[in-house]
Amino acid sequence: MSKMGNNFFSVSFDLILLDKSIPYDLYVNSSASQERERFVRIYPKNDDLTLEDLKLFKKKYFQLYVHESQRDSYLKSLIQVKGAPDSTKTEVIKSSAILYLDKLFDVDKEFTTELLSETINECKVAVESMVDVIKDYDVSKLQGLIASLSFHDFYTYDHSINVSMYCISLYRAAKPSATNEEIVMAGLGGLLHDIGKIKISTDIINKPEKLSDEEFNIIKTHPTFGFELLNDNPCECQGVDFNIIKRVVHEHHENFNGTGYPKKLNGNDIHLFARVTAIADFFDAITTKRTYHEVLTTEDAIAVMAKTVGKKLDPQLFEIFTKSVKQLVLAGKISKELPEDFDPCQPQNVLPFRDPKGFKVEGFGDKEKTQTFGKIKKKVG
Numbered sequence: 083m084s085k086m087g088n089n090f091f092s093v094s095f096d097l098i099l100l101d102k103s104i105p106y107d108l109y110v111n112s113s114a115s116q117e118r119e120r121f122v123r124i125y126p127k128n129d130d131l132t133l134e135d136l137k138l139f140k141k142k143y144f145q146l147y148v149h150e151s152q153r154d155s156y157l158k159s160l161i162q163v164k165g166a167p168d169s170t171k172t173e174v175i176k177s178s179a180i181l182y183l184d185k186l187f188d189v190d191k192e193f194t195t196e197l198l199s200e201t202i203n204e205c206k207v208a209v210e211s212m213v214d215v216i217k218d219y220d221v222s223k224l225q226g227l228i229a230s231l232s233f234h235d236f237y238t239y240d241h242s243i244n245v246s247m248y249c250i251s252l253y254r255a256a257k258p259s260a261t262n263e264e265i266v267m268a269g270l271g272g273l274l275h276d277i278g279k280i281k282i283s284t285d286i287i288n289k290p291e292k293l294s295d296e297e298f299n300i301i302k303t304h305p306t307f308g309f310e311l312l313n314d315n316p317c318e319c320q321g322v323d324f325n326i327i328k329r330v331v332h333e334h335h336e337n338f339n340g341t342g343y344p345k346k347l348n349g350n351d352i353h354l355f356a357r358v359t360a361i362a363d364f365f366d367a368i369t370t371k372r373t374y375h376e377v378l379t380t381e382d383a384i385a386v387m388a389k390t391v392g393k394k395l396d397p398q399l400f401e402i403f404t405k406s407v408k409q410l411v412l413a414g415k416i417s418k419e420l421p422e423d424f425d426p427c428q429p430q431n432v433l434p435f436r437d438p439k440g441f442k443v444e445g446f447g448d449k450e451k452t453q454t455f456g457k458i459k460k461k462v463g
């Protein structure tokens with residue numbers, strides 16, 4: 083497989099598998115010069131590493147490295163590492179997922195079926211590791227985890243990873259008997275849902291101001307473009323049904339009442355994973371803190387989303403989603419609505435709220451006003 087040349091990535095001492103055969107080689111940089119790097123293998127793959135060994139390494143070496151070609155094996159091993167917090171593990175998985183997505187979104191690279199296939203296989207490993215780490219998380223716990231992760235510059239990467247995590251959690255809650263493979267599919271669909279944006283100028287994708295009609299029409303091509311991209315580049319990935327991934331990519335902007343795009347599908351004609359993704363997409367857009375806009379509290383987010391239930395969102399799934407926000411008794415009474423064409427995939431300077439009669443309301447982010455909407459009550463017992 084063509085991987086990233088002779089590249090190594092640094093690994094934390096706390097995330098090395100102990101007393102088990104390690105599925106990757108460990109390296110150190112033995113070069114004294116800052117400009118040049120010379121990697122030397124200090125521990126071979128498939129040997130058991132003890133705590134004593136690790137303590138010795140810690141004393142002797144500043145940093146350990148793993149070769150890029152073994153990143154997959156490193157990610158897979160994370161779940162077995164004891165004692166490290168989930169946020170540390172998730173951070174590693176997230177940075178790997180960002181690296182993979184970046185290969186797809188890199189405009190300078192020639193896009194090929196091979197690249198797509200390789201990247202999707204890597205994304206799948208990242209999602210599998212993610213499923214392992216967050217399998218017992220409900221939405222509110224997940225929200226805390228997501229908030230603890232570092233934020234990157236490119237909106238689509240952070241957003242896609244968060245959406246993937248919410249999809250995993252929501253799908254598990256919706257279908258408790260789901261197999262691991264199905265859950266991974268739900269997460270992979272979420273991670274790739276905006277793949278059709280790779281050919282849209284980043285100036286438009288990352289524009290936090292209101293888009294012109296023309297720009298918005300360009301954005302609206304991404305579900306169909308993503309679908310065609312996957313259709314024209316048949317990939318292989320064990321355990322992944324590409325027809326389902328294609329449908330998530332194609333249908334995640336369809337509305338439950340048939341007013342979405344591009345095909346105006348409605349109800350259960352929209353694939354279940356696409357309906358799951360639509361909820362995850364919306365929720366992340368209005369609750370995750372970005373640099374440019376204030377975010378809603380969980381309960382206000384749920385209240386805003388509730389206004390679109392039956393129109394935009396699947397009512398049954400939404401109910402499961404709200405139940406998954408366990409420790410909150412939802413009292414969100416926010417009276418603002420987002421316009422029908424609100425696009426959760428776009429960064430926004432200010433969320434484009436309207437009052438229920440369709441007039442724009444100002445001052446979102448104005449503390450005095452937002453504080454009056456709903457109170458969070460902790461559930462007793």
Ligand SMILES: [Fe+2]
Nearest residue numbers: 275276334427
């Ligand atoms: Fe999208």
Ligand SMILES: [Fe+2]
Nearest residue numbers: 276363426427
């Ligand atoms: Fe999105």
